[in-house]
Amino acid sequence: MHHSIICLLSLSLFSLTVSAEEKPNIILIISDDQGYADLSAMGIRDDVSTPNLDRLASEGTRFRHAYASSPICNTSRCGIITGVYQQRFGMQWYGGPGITEWENPTIAELLKKAGYTNGYVGKVHYGSPNGPGTRNFPLEHGFDEFFGSENPRIHYLIHNQDAIDAFDAARAKNPEPSNSWGMGPFRDGEKEVDIKGMSTEIFGDKARDFINRNHEKPFFLYLSFNAVHNFTHQLPQEYLDKNGLEHYGDWDPTAEPYLDWYYRSRRPNNPDGRAHYLGQLHYLDQEVGRLMDCVNALGIRENTLIIYMGDNGGSRPIYAENTPLRGSKFTLYEGGTRVPLIISQPGSLPEDRISDNVVSAFDLLPTMLSVAGEVVPEFADGIDLIPLLKGNKPELQHDVLHWKTADEWSVRQGDWKLHTVHGEGAAPVEKVELEQGVFLRNLRTDPSERINFAQQNSDILAKLEGFHQEWIATLPKSLSKVPSATEWAEAP
Structure with a gap:
């Protein structure tokens, strides 16, 4: 990259400040509810095909023990953007001030x-x-540009005010509480704009536009897809026809109660549920590939750190798969918090690596600041992963990690995990498994969390x-x- 202003390198005892000429671009890609x-x-899984994500993994390090800070979307995203446990500012579940x-x-x-220069898309x-x-x-909170939506449930195909108005008129005849489906306009900055197309492709296009306009100076792009969040049946008709899938249809407030429709669309009641989910994953993977091609075509790949991560564990009710892990989004089983993570910068970081080190979404903040040559603030709960990625500190990982919701808490140290469940949480309405009690797990010998080692390891339990x-x-x-129970059903 060539810039009109070249800053001098200044080395102090505590930090190395990198000139604007040398600062790498940073792209953070977040998927939603991916298994x-x-x-x-x-x-x-033999039914999964993600060639572009696989390509990204081959150009960097793929982590098998990476964790979100929460089993649900909004709190985990609070942790990502701040670099700390979101409980430090009062957030542990849906609701609250973010x-x-x-x-x-x-x-x-x-x-x-x-x-x-910072851009937020999605x-x-x-x-x-x-x-x-x-x-x-x-x-x-620090972005120069924004295109996307503040609606936690973005409709994949409909993005205009007329659709919202029509839906609200129909819902007035059936005042059952429900989400508005996120059919409304997107925001371009603060302005609302109607737009046609599929959200995943729209976000990919806007991300590439941001890169094309800003690639001659250091940029940070936060690309936050709503894929593969429910409702995955919202696929382009062309894709449905090509793959022999029926059009499932959105909820019609005039036709039936919301929860009747809701449960019919989810595991185990939807025969096309897995195919719908994989369709959304196909479009997500496609856009990651197009972004990588864009960066390569501009000649900036080796000066661009790309991080890909899931926001929380896969949502099994929408046919995400977390095998061999137990559980789903909404719970503190491993399937609710362990997520895909890939970090890549060819030329600066080793390629085609797999890591079993225990890392967290908190680590993104100190890692990004490290490559930017900035000092990591004292408030950060994460660790800089660059020494691990470069092989300088191969044992680097978190000693202890914590999770907490209204009905569960867990803590992991090494192979051991203590998981306490003292309420039903989202389980009854979201139809996910959640066993009550106190459980000590060994994630090395029992990654599926089926054996309770508490009775024979009381000392480890007490320590955790x-x-x-x-x-x-x-x-x-x-x-x-x-x-409330209804809000659980509407959990984004």
Whole structure:
């Protein structure tokens, strides 16, 4: 890259500040509700084909023990953008103020201060309030450009105000609470715009446009897909016809109760459910490939760090697969929190590597700041993964990680995981498995979490419980509300 202004390198005892000429571009791609096994490079599922994600993995390091900070979307995304446990500012479940109460800078604000031009494309989901002028809106926490939606459930195919108006009119005849399907306009900056097309392709196109306009200076692109979130039946007719799939159809408020439709669309009731899910994964993978091709064509690939990560565990009700892990989104089983993670920068980082080190979404902030030559702030809960990726510290990983929702908590150290379940949570409405009790798991010998080692390992259980109590003592009271049963069903 060539820039009109060249800064001098300055070396201090504590940090190395990289000139604008040398700062690499950073692209963070987030998928939504993707299953742990739903990456063909994993070699777990024969029905999965993700050639472009596999290509990205071959150009970097793929992690098999990477974790989200939460088993649901909005809280995990709070953790990504801030680089800390979201419980530190009161967020542990749906509801709550998102990053409104976060007083430290976000990753975007830190990179902007370092000279980056920042763009946000896609789904925004932290909490409420979330519109223009609020801290939860991308232009208010460090991004220079934004195209996307603050609706946590974005319709894949319909993006205009007339559709929302028509749906709301129909729903008025059946006032059952429900989500508006995210049919409404996208935002281009603060302005609402109607647009035609499939959301995954639209977001991919807008991401490439941002790169094309900003590739001659350091940029940070946060590309947040809504794929493969429900409702995966919303596929282009061309794809349905080509693959022999029936048009399932959205909920009609005048025809039936919402939950009747909802459960019919989900596991195990939808015979095309897995095919719909894989269709959305196909479009997601396609757009990752187009983005990589764009970066290659501009000649900036070796100066661009690309990170791909899932926001939380795969949602089994929509036919995501987390094999061999137990559980689903909404729970603190491994299937609810362990996610795909790929980090790649050919020429600077080794390629075609697989890591079993325990890492977290928190680590993205210090890793990005490290490649940008910036000091990692003291508030960060993550670790800089660059020494691990370069092979300088092959044993680098988290010693202890924590998770907490309204009804569960868990802690992992090494192979051991303590998982406590003291409420039903989302399980009854979302139809996911959640066993009550106290469970000590060994994730090396029993990755599917079927054996409870608590009785014969009381000393390990006590140590892990002590870690949890020490961590809890550092947190404020949660600001998240506990949703009603209907809101659970509408959980984005």
